[in-house]
Amino acid sequence: MLRPDHFTAVVLFALCASVVFGITMRDTPRRMIRYGAYCFALFAGSAIVLSWVMFFIAR
Amino acid sequence: MATPQIRTGAAPQNPSKQGFVYLPLIAGWLVPGAGHFLLRKWGRGALLSASIIVMFALGIGMNGKLYTGAHDILDLLGLVGDLGNGMLYFASRALGLGADQVLVTTGDYGTRFIVVAGLLNVIAAVDAHNLRTGRKSA
Numbered sequence: 001m002l003r004p005d006h007f008t009a010v011v012l013f014a015l016c017a018s019v020v021f022g023i024t025m026r027d028t029p030r031r032m033i034r035y036g037a038y039c040f041a042l043f044a045g046s047a048i049v050l051s052w053v054m055f056f057i058a059r
Numbered sequence: 060m061a062t063p064q065i066r067t068g069a070a071p072q073n074p075s076k077q078g079f080v081y082l083p084l085i086a087g088w089l090v091p092g093a094g095h096f097l098l099r100k101w102g103r104g105a106l107l108s109a110s111i112i113v114m115f116a117l118g119i120g121m122n123g124k125l126y127t128g129a130h131d132i133l134d135l136l137g138l139v140g141d142l143g144n145g146m147l148y149f150a151s152r153a154l155g156l157g158a159d160q161v162l163v164t165t166g167d168y169g170t171r172f173i174v175v176a177g178l179l180n181v182i183a184a185v186d187a188h189n190l191r192t193g194r195k196s197a
Contacts, residue, residue: 001120001121001122001165002117002120002121002122002165002169003121003163003165004121004165004168006168009121009165009168009172012114012117013114013171013172013175015110016110016111016113016114016176016179017110017114017175017179019106019107019109019110020107020110020111020179020182020183021182023103023106023107023183023186024107024182024183024185024186027195027196
């Protein structure tokens with residue numbers, strides 16, 4: 001059984017979802033890559049930011 | 060004097076654009092990426108297929124739950140998401156994969172991975188349909 005930690009799960013989730021979003025939401029390969037990277041950064045970045053927010057709320 | 064061009068109506072068509080218009084949609088739902096493969100979008104199909112299958116496999120590997128029935132509205136939504144995986148869902152059910160109940164935290168992650176893989180597969184299948192109908196430019 002796989003037991004990834006939370007951040008690893010977020011990165012794997014973001015990677016797979018970003019590839020699909022990039023390919024399906026844009027027309028040209030260049031724009032697909034840019035949009036996929038943008039989605040990945042938002043997924044992973046928002047998880048990091050929210051984690052720090054929760055860390056400071058819990059203190 | 061220029062001779063007028065005669066249109067015969069028999070212009071050569073792309074072979075991938077012939078046939079049943081909903082075939083890429085149905086094939087893409089049943090097998091992730093198959094809709095794009097039918098349209099000869101090999102690279103996109105391979106990436107979509109890999110992403111969705113890996114996400115589903117990670118969900119199963121994390122002991123995620125496969126929804127088998129709808130006892131309440133949340134179960135119904137989960138079942139709809141799982142059904143988006145097409146043959147992956149039916150094959151996994153037939154092989155007895157997936158947990159009946161979520162007992163560990165990673166099992167909860169896995170359940171979400173499986174549901175989201177199904178939803179992403181539906182998006183990919185609709186994209187193949189849009190390419191087939193010309194609503195989305197190649």
